[in-house]
Structures are given as C-alpha cells and as structure tokens.
Amino acid sequence: MLRKRAVRIDEGGVPCESRRALSREERFLKMNRRLVPVLLLVAAAIALPGTTTTTKAEEGYTLRIASLAPAGSSWMKVLNAWNKTLKDKTDGKLQLRFYPGGSQGDERDFVRKMRVGQLDGGVVTMTGMSLLIPAMNVLVLPGLLET
Template sequence: MTISKTLLRAALFSLALIGSGTSFAQTIKIASLAPDGSSWMTEFRAAGDTIAKRTDKRVQLKFYPGGVMGDDQAVLRKIKIGQLHGGALTAGSLTEFHPNLQLYSLPLVFRNLDEVDAARKAFDPRFQKGLEEGGMVSFGFAEGGFAYIMSTQSLTTIDDVRKRKVWIPSGDQFAADLVSSFNISPTPLPLSDVLVSLQSGLIDTVATSPIGALALQWHNQVKYVTDLPLVYVFASFVIDKKAFNKINEADQKIVREELTNMFARLDKQNRQDNLSAIDALKKQGLKFVTPEPAAIQEWYSTAEKANQKLVNSGKLSNEAYQQLLNIVRAKR
C-alpha cells in the first residue's frame, strides 16, 4: 500500500511537471507592416528562431507581416483584447503609453542626424523605461529617417501646403493637433488607403521618409520633395507587459537580449537605407525643391510656436522639452 501511494504521488508529480511545462510555454503573436521577405521580417524571424532555440521552445514568436492585422491602431486594439501580444509600431501610435515619445516627432525640432544622435543618447533609455511603466515592454527604437513633404506640386512655403490635400494617419491625434497648428486642413486616412487616394486625387500631398515612399510605392504618385527635414520618424518593437510577464525570468532575459540586439541592427541599417533611398528618389525623377531662406525661417518659427503650444497644453513634459532643446542647440 505504501509503495502504491508513493508511486501514485510520483505519477501525479510527473503529470504536474508536464502540465507546468506546457503552461509556461508562450507563443507571442507579433504584427508588422513590413512585408514578408523584407529585411525587417528576415531579422524578426531570425531573432524568433534564436529565441525558440535558446529557450527550448518555451518562448516562440509568431509573426503576422504585411499589415494583415491592420494599421498600428488596429494592432493596438487587438493587443488590448489579447488577440495579439506585440508589434513593430511607429512611435506616434505608442504615445498613450508614454506621451513624451512625441518629443522626437515634433516638427523641425531636429535639423540633422547629429542632433538626433545626441538626443537619442539621452532620451532612448528614458523612453523605454516610460513605455514599460505604461504597460509596453520596448526592445529599443529603430530609425525611420526624416519625413519630407512630398506632393504632386512644388511646395516651399507653409501657404503652399495649406492649399493642398494633405494626408495624415487616421486616429493620430498628435498629427492632427500639429497640422492644425499650421492652419492646415488635413485628410485623415488609414495607411492602407493612401496609395489609392493619391491615385484618385483624394489627396495630393503626404509626409513620409524616403524609404517609406519607396516601400509603399507612393513615389510613383508624387513629383516633388520639399527639401526640409520635417519630422523624425522612428518605431519600436514592443510586447504587452502582461504577456511578457507570463514568461519566466530566465527566458525574459533571453528575449530582451535577442530582440534588443536585433532592433539595434535594424536601427543602423535603416539609416544607410534612407540615405540610399534619397538617391533612388532622385534617380526616379523626383525633384527636390529647397525653400528660400525667408520661407525656411517661417517654417522654423511656426513649428516652434506649434511645439510650445503642445507643451503648454500639458500633453508633453515642459522639462523634457527644454532638455531636448538644450541638447540640439548645443550641436548647432
């Protein structure tokens, strides 16, 4: 009888271990706008394979590329209901988790990449910490480059832009607030509708990075690029903190290491890709038009007022904004 009880306890303990191993196995579902076969998805899948191998498949990443899960706002809705667990998302869509992410995306706050690098050295760690405190574990930031105004018409002044049919991402209140500060009436549309809207004439002006214009085929629908770095674009690879906390501590360390290293590689590669994309746009026949000095000054002064208005509204930390200004001014 004693032997039987001992065997029974051992059997139950073994079953408990098996069940426990199954419960701790996590499949993290990740969405991305990057198309399958792109350098981003190649890096994502390689990192996922390494994570699965190093954790003995206790953690596996399942990817949904090419925007099949919708735009960033749709992805975030699906994360909230548990249909997805994370994504490679533009920083603008993540401001609900850490509002100060908007600092990098303020119009004309940066004039060159040296200023960007100085700011990122100071703020990237703070932004990652802020996102995690807000409920999203971030594995770093990848540069999307500067967004430029691209249009069917040559635009060099703010008044020129006010006369055009300008696109902004639907659901992006930050973009809407900033555009309204320039007295521009935009047309909000989801990313998936932009190309057909350019083709139909519903819109004729967009702001995007050179690499974005090429990847999304928008460059075929515009003729001019206003040669003034308007907004710094960047993205983050994030996983919902609740989902991440279901992973055991040792495996969390592996996931952090692999995804952080992977996104850092993409960050570096994107800079070179964007520089190459500028040359590619020129070879495609797009004309880069430079505003006159007086027009440039108007752009800067209007942007500064718009940025300060946003800070005064309480949507951004004034202390952080002043720190950012001090950093970029020290590089000029």
C-alpha cells in the same frame, strides 16, 4: 465544592470576571488557530491534482506579434532571426508567430487587439505611437537630438 475560575486582569490592573474578556487580538488569534489548518487543507486539495499534468510553460508558448512590415522585407528577416535565436535559447518552449504586412490592421488595431488578448505584441513605428499617444511626438522634434 466550588470551582475557582481564572480571573483575567485588564490593562489597568482591574480584574475582569466576564467570559467575554478576550481582547480583539486574542479573539483574532483564536479564530486563526482554527482557520489556518482548514485553509491549508483546501490549498493542498486545489494544488495536488495539478501536479501530475504538464503546465503551459512545459509545453511551450507562442507569442503572437503583428507588424506592418511586408513579408520578406529586411525588418521581417531581422524578426525571423530573433525568433530562431529565441527558439534555440529556450529549447523551443518559447517562439514568436509574426503577422506581417498589416494583416492584423494598422497600429491602432494592434493596440486594441493586445488589450483584448488577440495579440501579444506589435512592431509599432514612432508615427503609429504618436497617433496613439500624442505626447510621443516630442521624440521626433527636429534638433532635439544630435545625430
């Protein structure tokens, strides 16, 4: 007894009897039906072991910020007050560590150290910014802003 094979009809209405009559989209969907469960299992295997440990956000984080302002100056008093407020608002999970008095170098060094991840921020003056980005000088032009 002969078995009848399903005949696929192409877009023009012509029967296609070859086995490779699946369109590109159909092959993609067929492949994804096999691939998606495997990817979900891999993702679960990666994610589950980390659920029992505490994350960095739960432990807290300290941002490292450099400044040219000397310790004890009015600038550092304001920055330390900011740090206290930040610690209070985040229940100690986020705090700031300041490096005052240019202990991390000048403003160019601040930016270089931020790029390589040694610092998270820096208190930079307009003069320091204009050394790094000459176009910033436009903000200190006399007569540009009325005060």
